[in-house]
Amino acid sequence: MTAEPVTPEEKAPEEKAPEPAAKKKKSHESAVKLAKVTKRFGDKLAVDELTLNIRAGWIYGLIGPNGAGKTTTFSMMAGYLEPTSGQVEVLGFSSRSVDELRGRLGVLPQDALLPALDRVGEFLIHMARLQGMEKIKAIAAARDVLREVGGLDWWDMRCGTLSHGMAKRVALAQALLGNPDVVLLDEPTAGLDPRVAYEVRQLVKGLKGKCTVVISSHNLQELEEVCDAAAILDHGKLIASGTIAELTAASEEIHVRIGRTSKAQVAAGAAKSPALPLDAIRQIPGVTRYEWDEERRDLGVFFERKQTDAETVIGQVLWALLNAQVRISGVTKGRGLEQRVMDLTDE
């Protein structure tokens, strides 16, 4: 959670695409709802009675190891796959109700190739027209989203000649066409170089508050940075779900990485391994216990969230450590999503 917030690129008002004319609305708090959804491929059970409720306006992550059922769940939300049993609803409609969801659901599928012979602009215009836009509006919308992903220069290029990163961004552009209410992104930054991945992350962050975003990804740091909430899947089952703060226990524990004393400091008379002020830490109001992992040099401090908050505890723990001349390498709230997923999907 260290990235600086970046304002999304300004859009030229005259080139903004108007909203699709006749969106069929249904009032609801859940943007995406899965009720006891099961998917089998022959004998193989890919998703097992999964129930999820993704609130409108959230950026929601689907997390899990390979074979956890993320992509299958994602594909059912997008209507690519039909559940063996259970119900998948997007904006109150079945995920296969194309007419009702036209222009309201944008999807970035994983590994779906763009049509090689189509020019980028022409492809986006075709997609926009299928969403019900008139030709002139479709052109404006296509230019709008292509600018948003930083690819306006590619307008006349054939999709088959784009690099992987460029193709990914064009695919992302088609998902954002017409400002959909729900955007599903499957591995949006997979295979992208760090700079482009960063830009895509900023773009996704910029969607916050404008629409509901569901992201399936292996990149847990990315999800932790971008998402409001997430579901952790394993072997097709829901292992845990909740806000990122809940999942990482960010409001119940902090972790301090203790640095080693440098040779120069030892030479100057400092202790090689200064003793940690564990008693002082234990006496901080609200702190219930601590854990010191010598090998990882990680000090975990657990507290009662009703009595105090993470920021207060961080300040007091750091004060105690600095007074004891302990070197500090880093501080995190909670366990980190990665560690949490490792703990939950360990077996």
Added chain:
Amino acid sequence: MSPATEIALVAGRELKKSIRSVKGIILGILTLLGSFLAVLICIWLESGVREKIGGAGTEAFQDAYEKGAVKAGADPAVAHYVAHMPISLITFLKVLVWVGPLLVALLGFDSVSGDLQHRGVRYWTVRSRRWSYLLGKFFGLWGIVSIVTATLMILSSLAVLIRGYITIGDFFTWGVRCWLISAFIVGTWTSVAIFVSSRFKTPLLALLTTFGAFFCMWLPGFIGWAMRWGSALSSQGDSPEAQAAASSVVSNIRWYEYLYPNGYDDLLLSPKPMHVAAGLGACALYMIVFVGLASALFAKKDV
């Protein structure tokens, strides 16, 4: 958005894609070369018939033509009717109905399977009804093959027009009718090709299966033809009319011969409205069954 608009958008894109793809261009060139070959055959055939009847007039020519057609298995009524039609145009019709399935198979095998293979179809399924996507593919393929056959017809007709074998009037009456007949027949092959293409994720498998399916469709036609010739040979003592009737598709068509769409050309050329209606009905039924089945299965398919 109405399904008709979706279909038009998908079909329009399919047409554009086929025209500019390398495969489409090569096939187009080969088809045009083939059409010139057909013209050469026509010229050779027509010159041969004219030489045979010597300096005799049009009536003698038509008489020789009618007898030849009956001998080749045409229905006597149809043969009499088409005897007024230039040999060139009926030859072109035969070429079109034979080239049609080949073009359909080569242009259409990856029409849907290509999108399924790399999951490109996913960009469409969130925006268009699956059945209208499939219908768009069907009309797009039917359209592009019909455009190629129309080009072939026009170029070939121009060549024989210059040669003096047909008149402009012949082209706009018989020529257009021949093309329409070939287009209806191509529609039936297209429906089967789209059905097969929508069932496979590997285009090569779709291509092989399309050829296999087309062979299975040709086989009943061939069996019917062999049976009719068998009957004709066994009725040697009968009158020539009886022999002709026994060997004719129109008078003696068996139910399974309807499985072979190229056999409908005699029905569609017939002067009798019932025959034409039967031919058109068979074409329509073919298309409805295969496109309908493909749509129903595709709607349930995991993409």
